[in-house]
Structure formats: structure tokens, C-alpha cells
Amino acid sequence: MLADSSAGPCSSLNTSQTVCCGAKPLRSQTVCLPCPAKLNIFLEVLRRREDGYHELDTVMLRTQFSDTLTIQQREDDQLSLRFSDATPDHLRTGVPLDGSNLILKAAEKFRERFGVRHGADFILHKQIPPESGLAGGSSNAASTLTGLRDLWYPDAADTVLHEIAATLGSDINFLLSGARAAVCSSRGEIVTPVPLKVKLFFAAVRPNQGNSTGAVFRGVDFTTPRLCSDGVVDCLKTGDIGTLTRRVFNRLTQPASVLNSEMSELMVAIQSILRRPVFMSGSGSTVFVVSEHRSQAVQDLHTIEVRLRRKGWLLEV
Numbered sequence: 001m002l003a004d005s006s007a008g009p010c011s012s013l014n015t016s017q018t019v020c021c022g023a024k025p026l027r028s029q030t031v032c033l034p035c036p037a038k039l040n041i042f043l044e045v046l047r048r049r050e051d052g053y054h055e056l057d058t059v060m061l062r063t064q065f066s067d068t069l070t071i072q073q074r075e076d077d078q079l080s081l082r083f084s085d086a087t088p089d090h091l092r093t094g095v096p097l098d099g100s101n102l103i104l105k106a107a108e109k110f111r112e113r114f115g116v117r118h119g120a121d122f123i124l125h126k127q128i129p130p131e132s133g134l135a136g137g138s139s140n141a142a143s144t145l146t147g148l149r150d151l152w153y154p155d156a157a158d159t160v161l162h163e164i165a166a167t168l169g170s171d172i173n174f175l176l177s178g179a180r181a182a183v184c185s186s187r188g189e190i191v192t193p194v195p196l197k198v199k200l201f202f203a204a205v206r207p208n209q210g211n212s213t214g215a216v217f218r219g220v221d222f223t224t225p226r227l228c229s230d231g232v233v234d235c236l237k238t239g240d241i242g243t244l245t246r247r248v249f250n251r252l253t254q255p256a257s258v259l260n261s262e263m264s265e266l267m268v269a270i271q272s273i274l275r276r277p278v279f280m281s282g283s284g285s286t287v288f289v290v291s292e293h294r295s296q297a298v299q300d301l302h303t304i305e306v307r308l309r310r311k312g313w314l315l316e317v
């Protein structure tokens, strides 16, 4: 759901083309889309809701770190999902390829909603690890919706895609919105884009163990006063990165640290090496530092990788 329609719709690189095969033209329809990872630079859990979800005030950023999803039209009405050959083995673990994957769920919902019975092969080139707080699966679902619109139903309205997205998960609407930055409220599905004054850079790394989102939410302490995203939003609007670093906050860090000691040890280690605050995205287990500019992020990442012998990512927004 878009609270403000100023963000453009997410679009795909449509590689549809007519291929000549002998005398008979054969229409080959393929779309290839990035599925960007999101980063939470502010996340407050306001209250537990009747439906079991939690009311949020969170600021999400769309990064340039992404999976890639290729969708190929099929002659029949089957839906299939596989990894690209280049997807590393360690990123395949924990990502189902059956009907429980959000890509196939999104495709089924799209067909149901628009009354189409076409089939498609989905090829997922995975780069974003699962259970990382980077919304890899949600981003795959968002790109499925925009890709299928391009292939099957160009008239599908943004509002309808957003309705489908909201039934599939809490982070999908933000990724569908195409906004670089937004305040997301309710379960996370109400998206209010925020203009970004400058480019943002983060050095991020993930411990081996991921976090279960549901388990992390169940550990939230509601006895302390709640914070508000306004301060972070002001920094994004003015481009004041120095102040931003002091305002980044995530209410889920405490319960996630209790559940994942490897993650909390990693945060302590990075903090002592870089002497700067370390934060967690979403429900984790990705942790990150805010860098003032690109060259500092490159240096931060290099330092983390060398000192901790662990591969990380430079996240650019």
C-alpha cells in the first residue's frame, strides 16, 4: 500500500523479443529483474496486535545489493522455480523451490486476481542470504508481481499489485513501491516515501546463523518508552549522515541478540575494531555500520573482512 503515490512503480527490464526460427516467427518472452535487498535504519515495535503481528514504525532503504529473477513465459500453464547455475550452494540452503516459496505464491495470486492461466519458469540468481533481515524473499515476490504484469497483464494497476503484496508479507509493499527510502507503518505494508538528499553507504556482514523473524518479535520488551522515526527521516531529508549515525535504532536488536549469540559477538567485535556503533537490519542477522562516503565503506568492509575473516557486502542506497 502506498500512502503517497509520488514513488514510481517498480519496473522491470523487459527483454521480450521476436526470435526468427526458420520461416516461422517465434515470440520469446522473458523478463529479467533485480530484487534489491532492503535495510532498516530505524525500527520501532509499537505494540502487539490482535492478529499476532506487530505495529511498526520503521524506515527502510532500497539497496543496490540484489538477487536477479528471470521469468520465462511457458507454452503450458505450469509454474516452475529453479536456481541459476551460478547461485552458490550455501545460498540455496533454506530457500524452498516448491509452492511455499514467495515467488510461486505471488505468481498464483497474480493469476487468480487477473484470471490468467499462463505458465512461467522462474530462475532465481540468489545473492541475498535467507534469514538476514534484508528481505530477499520479499523482494523476489515484489519482482515477481512487476515481472508478471509486464509479461501477462500490462494494465494491472499499482494499487492491485500492492493489495496482493500486502497479503503475502509485510516488507513486499516497500520493495514494490520502487522508493529508495520510506517510512513503513502498520505491519510494514503502509509505505510513505521519503526523499533522499544524498547517497548512503553501509558495510554489512552476517554471522553464519540466521534469525527467525517470528521468534525475534516474540522477545520484544514493551516496558520501555517507544521511539519515533522522525529524527532519522530528518537526517535523510537533509543529508546529515553524522547525525544519522546517532539516530539509527532497531528495537529487535535486543531480542535477536539473546537468540543469536554469534551475532551479538560479531557486533561487539566490529564495534571494537572500527570504534563506531554497529546496528542490525530488520530481525537480523545482518549487522552493519554507517559509512560517511563510498571510500570509507570500502575501507570499513575491507577491515571487517580481513580482521574477522568473513565476507561482507557494501550496501549502497
Ligand code: C5P
Binding pocket: 052, 053, 054, 055, 056, 168, 169, 170, 171, 186, 187, 188, 213, 214, 215, 217
Ligand atoms: O510479514 P512477514 O511474513 O514477513 O512476517 C514474518 C513473521 O514476522 C510473521 O509471521 C510474524 O511472526 C512476524 N512479524 C510481526 N509483525 C510484523 C511483521 C512480521 O510479528 N509487523
